[in-house]
Amino acid sequence: MQVQDAVGTPGRFARHTWADAARLPADRVLGGLAYGVADDDVSLPDWLAPVPAAALLSDDRAHADVWPAAGRVREGRTGSIRWRHDGQHLFGAVEFEEDGRGLEVLAHRAYRDLFSTLADTGYAHLMRLWNYLPRINEDGGGLERYRQFNAGRQQAFIDAGQAAFEGAPAACALGFHGEGLLLRFMAGRTVPVAIENPRQVPAWRYPADYGPRAPTFSRAAVVRTASDAAHLFVSGTASIVGHATVHEGDLDAQIDETLRNLEAVFAESRRSGVAFSLADSEPVVYVRHPAQAAAVRHRLAQALGPQSRFMRQAVYLHADICRSDLLVEIETHLH
Ligand code: 3EB
Structure with a gap:
């Protein structure tokens, strides 16, 4: 195979094994995410950002x-x-160490630095954010750590004049079993089209029951590349209807609800001119309890077909979801 084919098509993610990714010529790739990286893992190329779940x-x-x-x-x-x-x-x-001043302060600093990067480089518009932080559901001193993170993140968006509410980027925020606040992000030179899910209250409008400041993300973002190819980044999606978690403690029902939410986001994105099918997407499936991973895969196979691209390409990762009553979260991207 020629290098050109191995690297893939510009303007879309390609899923590789680490070993194959490590052989790609660095000057031909923009960046990427390596899933399932542990501290003692073999060295990855430095353009490949670890996702340590x-x-x-x-x-x-x-x-x-x-x-x-x-x-x-x-x-x-x-x-x-x-x-x-x-x-x-x-x-x-980027990775930030916790400094004892709390996650609100840390998230604010992290996002302030992120927006400085965008200002310095001229890639002004965030498309997709991946946030990873440890002990996400633990109390951080009067407030859950995820809620502290949300407060600092939203304030940094506001301070930078970025879309903190309508038009926020696609994102995920997961708890991982390590240390530090990790951000990975993609930005561009054009404004992405933000997609919301009619079955769900926009996250940036969640009521104060879920924390004093709402999370800053849209359900998906549509990005068009110079060649006019369309790309759909679908945010972390879970068993939430309206603003409430549904099917607490029922794994199969949470998965089914999550798939209904993903279908609704896909349907909504068709109105922005991108027609993709969920079964053809390449998901990342975050699972709170590793012992449930096989059951998650089984239910997804029933819903999407065992031979679907979704099932053949799915990556399953051990992570805490940002609400303690959620058991799974699924994200994907399409082109
Ligand atoms: C939810 O729908 C589930 O805080 O950036 C999903 C995607 C979730 C992104 C974030 C949180 C975030 O509220 C959690």
Whole structure:
């Protein structure tokens, strides 16, 4: 196979094994995410950002999502944030240590630095954020750590003049079993189209029962590349209807509700001119209890068909979901 084919098509993620990803020429890739990375894992190329949540059900097939470069790649740092850009998009990654001042302060600082990166590089519009923080459902001193994170994140969006409510980027926020606040992000030079789910209250409008400041994300974002290819980033999606968690304690029912939410986001995105099918997507499935991973896969196979691209390509990761009553969360991206 020629290098060109191995790297993939610019403007879309390609899912590789780590081993295959590590062999790709660095000047041909913008960036990517390596799933299931543990502290003692073999060194990955530095353009590949680790997602340090343990892979479930697929130990022999550690995966990475790689975004091929659309043009000449430049790389650099703004403060502690590492970034690469290719003329169309920017991929960034950063890890912050907790300093004892709490997650609200840390999230605010992290996002302030992130927005400085966007201002310095000219890639002004966030498309997709991946947030990972430890002990996400624990009390951080009067407030759950996820809620503290939300407060700092929203304030940083407001301070930077970024869309903190309508038009917020697609995102996920997961609890991982490690240390530090980890952000990975993609930004571009055009404003993405934010998609909401009619079955759900926009997250940026969640009532104060879920914390003093709402989470800052949209259910999905549509991005068009220079070649006019469309890309759909679907945020972490779970068993929430309206603003309430439904089917507490019922794994199968939570999965079914999550799939209904994903279908609703896909249907909504068709109104923005992108027609994709869920069964053809390549998901990441976050599972709170590793012992339930096989049951999750079984239910998904019943719903989507065992031979679907979704099932063949699915990555399962051990992570805490940002509400303690949620057992699974699914995200995906399509092109
Ligand atoms: C939800 O719908 C589930 O805080 O960035 C999903 C995606 C969730 C992103 C975030 C949280 C976030 O509220 C949790």
